[in-house]
Amino acid sequence: MLKLSKNFIILGAPFYSKEVEEAEAEVRNFFSKSTGKHHIYLEEHVKNGLPSHNELETFLNKNGYGFQCYETNNISNWLLLQLFTFYAYAHGIPPQDVARVYKYYNENFIELGDFLQPTYRKIYLIGKGKLPSLKSKLEINKNIDLLKYHKLLSLIFNCIGNHNVREDNHIKNLNKIINDLNNHIQLKEKKIFEKDNHIKNLESTLSNIQNSITWQLLKKYQGLIEKILPLGTKRRHIYDLALIGLRIIINEGWSVFWPKFKKILFQKIPFSKLKDPYRIWILKNEPPREKLEEYKKEALSFKYRPKISIITPVWNTDKRWLRKCIESVLNQVYDNWELCIVDGGSNKSHVKKILDEYAKKESRIKVKFLPENEGIAGNSNKALSLATGEFVCLLDHDDELAPFALYEVVKLLNEKPHLDFIYSDEDKIDEKGKRKDPFFKPDWSPDMFLSQNYLCHLSIIRKELVDKVGGFREEYDGSQDYDLFLRIVELIDEKRIAHIPKILYHWRLIRGSAAATVSAKPYALMTARKALKDALARKKIKSEVLDGLFPSSYRIKYKILENPKISIIIPTKDKVNILKNCVNSILEKTNYKNYEIIIIDNQSKEEKTFKYYDRIKYNSKIKILKYNKPFNFSAINNYAVSQVDTEYILFLNNDTEVISGEWLKAMLEHAQRKEVGAVGAKLLYPDNTIQHAGVILGITGTPGQKGVAGHSHKYLSDREYGFFLRPHLIQNLSAVTAACMMMRKEVFLEVNGFDENLKVAFNDVDLCLRIREKGYLVVYTPYANLYHYESLTRGYEDNPEKQARFLKEVQYIRQKWGYVIDKGDPYYNPNLTLEKEDFSIKI
Template identity: 30%
Template sequence: MNAIYSSIKTFVRLFRNFWLSLFGFVRIEADLIAGKDVDQCHGGFVALGIDPQIIIRSRSKNLFPGWYLMSYRAQAGFSDCVFVPSIYPLHMSEPGSTPRFVPTNFGNTPDSIGLIFDQPDARPKPTDGSYSLKAHFSGEIHHLINYRFSAAGFRFDPFDADYPRTREPLKGWFDIKNLSITRLGFIPLIFFCFRTLFLNYPDTPVHHSWKTGVALFAKKGKSSLLHWLTHQTYQKIQPSPSLTYWWNFYQSTRRCTEKLTSRTTGSALISLVLYCDNSTKLPLNPCIRSIINQDCSDFELLVVNPEAMTDEDRFSLRSFRRASRCVITTCAEIHQEIEGEFFAILDQSVLLEPHAIASFKKAVELHNPDIAYADEVFVSGNSLSVSQISLKPAFSIDYFLASGFIGLPSLVRRNLVGPTNKSWMQCSANAVSELLVLSALQNTKRVLHIPDLLSRRIFTSGEPHTSRLSPQIVQRQLCNIGFTQASVEPSKDSAIFHIRFYEKNNGKTAIIIPTKNNLVLLRQTVDSVNQTVPKDLYDLVIVDHESTDPDCQMYLDALSKEHIVLSYEGVFNFSKINNFAVSQLKAEYDAILFLNNDIEAFRTGWLESMLDKVLRPDVGIVGANLLYPHDPGHENQPTIQHAGVILGIGEAEHFMRDERYYDPYAGEKNPDANQPALVTRGFSAVTAACLMTTPQVFKEAGGFDDSLAVAFGDVDLCLKVDNLGYKVLCDGEAVLIHHESATREKGGDIDPHPFDSEKFKHRYRYDVKQGDPFYHPLLVKNNFRYRPIRNPIPPSDPAYRIVDNPGFVNPGLNSNTPDRPN
């Protein structure tokens, strides 16, 4: 009897397992238990270290091998967080312990974050025995898993392979709520896959999918078909992180616009000029629908070139014309027809977000700008997949002239623009908008940037609607302002312009180079300057700080026969050394260039380009793009060391540091379209490794602050010059190599200049906290690499970037007007 009973029991168990594997649809009850580097709190979990782990235990120990749908709601309190989960067998779980940070730590304190993650360019390979799940942001998450671990449960690592690496470990609050684990038998799995692919997502190409599935089944059998089917389903229910995923997440987290709309009660009327362009080959109706669906109805629409409209477009406009003012007109009549205080040019490539007009109206009513612009997303053709997220800085006229960066739509005050003419019909909407902004700039008192994505641009490379204003028109505008010697020429990239404001200058620049020993580096710097700059344009001023190397002393003696060699004694103080050098200058110089003795110039024209800009009466300081040493045999592109300085990343960090350099003026295209072209543009500060100013500005700013002996003296000088109302530029046409820190010892992970850091941080604590106006708030701040922040949240009250008096000062004047972003 026992044998019979045992056989029946075995048969029932096998039949039950067979039934579950074929038809099972069972919800598994499970508990979440804090593991290594995690504490459980009332509202979720707290990550304490670099490897947070959660143990998921089945209450009935029935997590048998098979397919499971795991769902939960993820939340995180980190400002820049992406969940990159993996699951492991229980035997690989580690007990909780006090986190230790290796290899060293800042400030020699045991609880400081000493592990600084490098940012790899590839995800690490998963550990053997683990299952890597799809990365995701916060929100409702679904994973389709072919589970093969213990029936008792598994280990869940929510941040297992965070890529790209953050600068420091993700520490703080997070939560995994509403965990649901459902076992799917073969039939429910197939039903779930088909329902997901062909019912929930009707955009799936049915014919192509069936054809692929049949081919897989015929060639490789049922297992390959099932693998392909589950992979496609997983991709649908949990898309991989991408720009499109980022944009969809950003839209899904946007707060209700009722609050925004209810506050836009001012009287400023905005006129939208829809510029119909036959050459774009894009339908007009999507643009019209985006205008009709605006949350704010207090605006007018003018449609130019109505011949491009279809019957569908005209039908869409009929209902809109009943509720709002809609005028169909020609280019020559636009100025007479516009009733709004502000107007903006659009074309059919622009799809406005529903809150766009309300956002512009709110900004106008709060701050009364003359020009306003916002950020935009570029989508590819009919697929509407995001190809670029354009996050813009505060306004810089040099950046605008070089690249026309502000895009569509750009709001312009009507009374600052002259009458329209028929020549507009020969230009793209992009060029017309650029012309309007350029025409208005000289009389503009304020330009405002809204740090929010208010439009999508349907972008197809090479189409006319992406073209810029012609260089001849830009040059004519500069001549009208007073730069009669200005020249504007297209680079090898037609969207980037070479700009010179003056003809060749015959004055001289004093190039100040502090040094101590390191003959090889010093000789390299001096030789590179001699080879790339005409000798009549500069004098070298070498400041010898107690060199003891005999060969170096002999070299300095030889240099003193042609150039100036000064001796400086005392404790090393970068600020004092440079101030001392300036005080010893006897001749009259047009400009002063502070240059490190580890800088190498490798092409001509760099000094002339910097001098051309620093001599403008509105410019106070000009820096250069600096690259790390580059071996063309091993690296395709050089790496950026400096392209400007950004406040608020740490205290201050180099812009685009460690990214690959692509020369926009040489027509080199960056494969990452999200990264801006490194053309000439405004910054809050630049590095003194290569910094040019004029003697008058240097004296007015009070020179370098001697109390900042080594670190942040250059940033402090730039910020003082900013406060005087001058522009600080980084010259995109001046590119040099920086053999960084080869001349002085590094302090490892310990801050080598803590006094300087604390003094700078205290002096500019508000600016460091609020962030740099030339750096978008949706860009990551815990990492010097350039990328959008993860878990982006749209602003309900954007921190507007405002630039007062952004235009040029007439070159015939000696006074300067303020140009300080707020």
Template identity: 35%
Template sequence: MPFDFRRALMRVVAPVERLLRRRRRPWKLARASFDHAVWLARRDADDTPLSTPPISLIVPVYDTPTRYLDELVASVRGQRPGSWRLILSDDGSKSEATRAWLDAHAADADLTIVRNPVNGGIVAATNAGIAVATTPWIGFLDHDDALAPYALDRVVRALDAHPECRFLYTDEVVADDRLRPLDLFLKPAFDPVLLAGVNYVNHLSLYRRDRLLEIGALRPGFDGSQDYDLLLRYTAGLGPGECLHLPYPAYLWRRDGASFSARHLDRATAAARRALAEAHRRPHREVEVEGAVNPDLHRVRFDLDRDEWPLVSVVIPNRDAFELISQVLEGLIEKTDYPSLEIVVSDNGTTDPRVLALYESRAAGPVPFRAEIHPEPFNFSRSTNRGIALSKGSLILLLNNDIEVLEPNWLKEMVSCFDWPDTAIVGAKLLYPDRRIQHAGVIAGFGGLAGHWYIGQHENFPGPMGRLWVRQSMSVVTGACMLVSRAAFDRVGLLDEKDFAIAYNDVDLCLRAVAAGMRVVWTPFATLIHHESASRGSDETPANIERFRREQANLRRHHATDRYEDRALNPWYSKGTSTPAPIGVDHLPEAR
């Protein structure tokens, strides 16, 4: 009887899927997902020995329990033959047990042990290990952690497939003292915007030795965040394709609270913010770094001490809806702190005399305002494009009439996000009136189309690895509050009036910008209320249902969203619900 691969695979996948449906005991799901990943890696492994090791793994050691050293070394020795060189750099250990272990293994042919005579700290010990490394790639392991099975086989094959790569990082497993999985850190593709808010990269990271030496390796003075500082300096200036994410849980991070950064969080946070301020300094302009939504994470303040602000044209489609248009105009004119603003209302047929009088009064006010009425059936894209044609600003804010302003600095925050290179579009955090999340970014591919993630979660829900507490790059943000550069419109075109008259026009625009190599940024530091679709008629009429289905088909046709792999989403996450969770895939994802 031939081997039934599908049946064998489902023996592994099915427990993961059952746990996913139950949504209980996250550590069980983490263990099942990790076991599944290792099973796939074993099935696909290449055990061919390498003639020359491409990777040196450097481990700073200080008074390390011998059990931890045994487990770490065993995890490395179990990797692909010939793929590694292990360098243990002892930082003047005082523990008799640690010293005896190092003495006992001094003659091991597959280990290099560096004995530093005094305790100089983790930076000095790590740099001493780098100094004796000769391989083209260098990775770092903490002395109480371990590698997952087949980690280096996956890494070596990814590096071979991508000779342009200069930096590679993997997913990781949070483990207990016995290295049993408790949680998974499933990471997005490389994102310098996200990296400015949280060190989501962490373990396992691989650096080119030549570049590492060029930048001076690790620097003293950043205790607790020395790896974050290194990462920021090393990746600065690297281009697309040079920083790769390998979606494989290659690293076992034993989290016991004993690390320097855990015991001295304030010092580590201060060091991280000094590194961030230096990394994001602008010519003739310093930047400040403060706490994010969670005060232990980071917000680089590009909006402080800024002398000039570009003209922002706010384009609002509207028809009647007196309460909504009154509220949004009041929020823009009286509650928003932005010095260079014009407002264009693109109206498709208002007859309400109260709205007409409101237009007239706002046109006589201090903020440049015009309302152009063009009676026609509602076509969001056409109305928006008409407003854009009437606008003058270098930045254009597409704003629904059902948005409510909460605090004055929101627009300065959105504009300041254009300090990130190649930014075309910036989106805000939107809440329902009951303060639950309505928009924290959109994932292309959700449901085979595109959808909001973590919709309906509480206002300060962290998301994976605290990502909803900081800025990050997304593939898509909602058009309900979307700031777009005129240069982006010039490059990729306006909203598609034919194929996306009502729905998915924002998704289509964002995906066109991403395909052109431009950046889409989402920020939680601009938060507004969205009274979603309050001014629209019912979407449940037969005509509207048919139109919506056509636009869904158009989205799949234009952007293949039924198989789209969004760089903001880890390939191990589900796409069927707004709250993604690990799933059992049938093959290992490739580096990206």
């Protein structure tokens, strides 16, 4: 700044002093207690420290710069106004009331002693060489006008008092409303009681129907129909139409049949489109043209209408795709946007011609031409310099926005104006305009974000944050957006990140593009790893960044701290060959050595079981406990935990077999993280298809019924990608199976262990939900690999007694967690089916 300045600069800032440190600490604590949040800028002062005025003045003297220093912002006044401001923020005092206090202070700051020491800020006038003295011209009366100071205090107290009076009146009104609502609730409860009795009668009737021969025949008939007339086929379409027509005739008669049936017939989706499930999804879920007109009117009435700056770097873009890209912005139903385009010295003449054409037609389009290409990051930063919006939106030069993209973003901001980062689902669009490969994403998953830049498109970020981190960094070209996202999410609470589960961005699928193949930009994989390494270094996390199991994925391998002991708890009953296989695989393959195996025997009877125990009981790594009560998975494991004194526990089924030697390390590296509550593994069937890659809430497998949970990607070959690599990424999930689950013992005790009402099923889901309720993350890692022979000890739910117990446990967990399950799994997507475990589209 001094080198660029012609004459002098003015520098104003808080500088370190004991008084400033104490005042900031008081304000910081008050803000934290009042709001439950950390003050971002004051926390930054703690983290980085305040500058020293002595060091600054020494530097200026050493380099021959003249300077004059003026004290401002009396500490007491600064403290008073900061505490008042934060109180107003926490308690919702109207901004106009707060503004009156500040207006009075700014009009009378000299008489109010603003320059009295000690002060919060110092102002330096710095120049080249000697400066003319301004001291005599800035002589200030440093006496406080007590009358004006008392008036300031009066304004503050009146502001708070008036707000309290309004609050008291509001509370009285609310109490009246609450009384009215209580009366209303009592009437409703009476009706609910009557309805419950009615439902019980209906359930009894339904049970009789479902157990009837007719119902069983209908189920078999429906299964036959599904086989011979699959969904999406022409013959199934004709069958469905015939069924609809028959229902109209039976229920409403011949007189209304043709008019009603004709209407249904012509509303039905054409056969050609039924073959593509995604095409069906688009027709069912995205707004038609007339709906977009309604959105346009609605957008004009939004109370909060922030300007969104769309950042688009351009270089030698094909004229078709450049026009498509710009037209997709012009077609937005939300109108408060600006398109900031920077051309990086394109040598194709049509680029300048097209950009000039649009810039002349539309004032919201800003264009800048660079003499040479500065790379993706450099060009993007130049585009950022044109932006004046409150938020920025990233749009590649050959991609398209959905016409309702910005509308959906601003609609969400009207509901949650505190958001700083919003991302959406996306798909790809080929050269013929056909949309494919929809990426229906989970909500914020910090571990998945470190495994893959799944946020990508569409991303909307508060501009002040982009400015704060310095925009894009040129040394990360190819993964410049990943690097930017990593730096921004470090600054904000996860509650300020939101996901819109709608396709708002179309990524152009053309030969040579990153959308078509990862190998199109191999340098992007290198810069992504570099960005991840930098992010972990900034957080002082000891780890290494490795390539993932598939291209464009990564593994953060955390360094294991110290050498903690792990108790591997294995419940078992007879079938000793299964147990022996499990134990041998642990002893022979595990490359982490500080563990013990706790075999907990549940009423075994076979002689060969006890002979095996006799052979292994002298192994220092093995302990054998007895649990002499009827089988209850939850109770058995709770008892086992009470008998161990290790820091880490791992629940393991006896019908598992270790595959990867690092399985225990791969789980421990996450279990040791203080924010993680439970860690699950990838479990495979003997044919190397997936048995467990995490648990998804709500999956039922039965159309029309509310479920509890199912396993992600069950029966998928472990060699296949799955849904956007989900089975092969370290990620956060709502639950993992206790067939192989690790956690810190303190977490297990904090949530009171397994719920013993769940003897067999869903006890792991319940445990994980309670862990998440406490604020911990549940992590799934594909780097802990085991075979799971599934239910070899107890068998399947294949007799009436077991099925009755299973249904009872379903009912129990739905009563306990139904409100959470039915809200939708945050690590799944509402556009994916709950009737299968394969992440297929819900249509």
